[in-house]
Amino acid sequence: MYSHETFYRVTYADTDQMRYMYYGQYPRLFEIGRVEAMRALGFSYRSFENDGILMPVLDLKSTYLKPAFYDERLKIVTTVDQMPAARIHFNYEIFNEENLKIHVAETNLAFIDGTTFKPRRIPAQFAEALKPFFTHEQNR
């Protein structure tokens, strides 16, 4: 299991007239969560694209436990809970300033070739970097 924390400050742009962060803003936070989780491992999605690898989102599940409010500094915990192969599964947990869990979500993303738009496997170096986090489970 590989897990990473990053932070996001709710902007006025994110709010709606219910005074909540608009429900459609959360996918932006998941994007930030997984991109920063990858960067912390030494990989940037920017360089993936430069190498001809795209990672489109296949599906998304979101549960809105409590609202997020303007100017709150949210903690986004992003977790890769199984060794990825043809696709990568991310879990997201969002916590507010009182450390209350306000949102849980998950996404699957594919690895596809940017030229043919056909599925491909996870880039080998990225797989190598993730392996140490899953060795223990695989040995069980």
Added chain:
Amino acid sequence: MYSHETFYRVTYADTDQMRYMYYGQYPRLFEIGRVEAMRALGFSYRSFENDGILMPVLDLKSTYLKPAFYDERLKIVTTVDQMPAARIHFNYEIFNEENLKIHVAETNLAFIDGTTFKPRRIPAQFAEALKPFFTHEQNR
């Protein structure tokens, strides 16, 4: 079952550098789908809020079957498939200009009191307007 169609033109703002409509834009389309489905029945979410009724989103599931592209006129089919009580469940299907189904999603929304922020039942008149669409099933 109550079903309603509306249309949405993909803007440049919606696109990302993969040339797809950004995955986080879809919730905006669901919002438009359900608001127009309600309006077609004679109800506006605007007037609900003026009457002190809020409808926050509880959960969301989205499956990205195929990408949506810039300037496509998408068809959003919004369906209420069970008579709502404490919450309302919406299904969404999105079709592109070739009438290919590119996205399916569903959300649950609560009815809450805008003053106490406590759950309440569906407004009576809205329930009345929906009933005819569910009578047949209830008689079975």
Added chain:
Amino acid sequence: MYSHETFYRVTYADTDQMRYMYYGQYPRLFEIGRVEAMRALGFSYRSFENDGILMPVLDLKSTYLKPAFYDERLKIVTTVDQMPAARIHFNYEIFNEENLKIHVAETNLAFIDGTTFKPRRIPAQFAEALKPFFTHEQNR
């Protein structure tokens, strides 16, 4: 002078906790205004891009006269007030449901070559389509 009207319904996504349409949503409306103004003349920005012509925005001026509110159906009046050559100037006026002018704005856009990213002149056919709207002034 060439002028065109289109309509935009303010979504919940557009609102902020001041209950106004967020000030940063207006550029989306200008985009819709100018794209629909071009489409009414028989030109789509989509086909421009397919032909290798990009139209990046060079500058923007916006004046917020009155707020726009949730669910209002706004009228966007887009005007090309001078015959474009190396760039095209658009004026935008936005009116609310009471026909009050709530916003005025203007943008300049360049025509650039999608391969070289160098400036180029307005596509000849687009210029032809616009000419009739400016002949009178030129004859004065």
Added chain:
Amino acid sequence: MYSHETFYRVTYADTDQMRYMYYGQYPRLFEIGRVEAMRALGFSYRSFENDGILMPVLDLKSTYLKPAFYDERLKIVTTVDQMPAARIHFNYEIFNEENLKIHVAETNLAFIDGTTFKPRRIPAQFAEALKPFFTHEQNR
């Protein structure tokens, strides 16, 4: 003159199919710039609203010098260049990772009473905090 720097990482959500940050995303960056400039002085716009003070945007001018690209870490320099009274004027300069100035903009914001929605003067404590940055000029 009071000046403050903050940073913003361009997200995938911000990009469009021209591979630029969408022109309509810049106002979000100005919002972040001015809110962080205020926070650095010990003031949060959140607490202003809690005290019944709103700061709607009156006008905006933006010049797009060069595009911003995905994943770039942009520097936003926000400057208050004159002592505010009934309104506050912000200048914004945005620099990319090569420290090239890619965008300049300015906005005027009003101070209004959140109950009456009427204009009011700048909150006294905020004025006090800004004064030291303008004393020199006033003495000239």
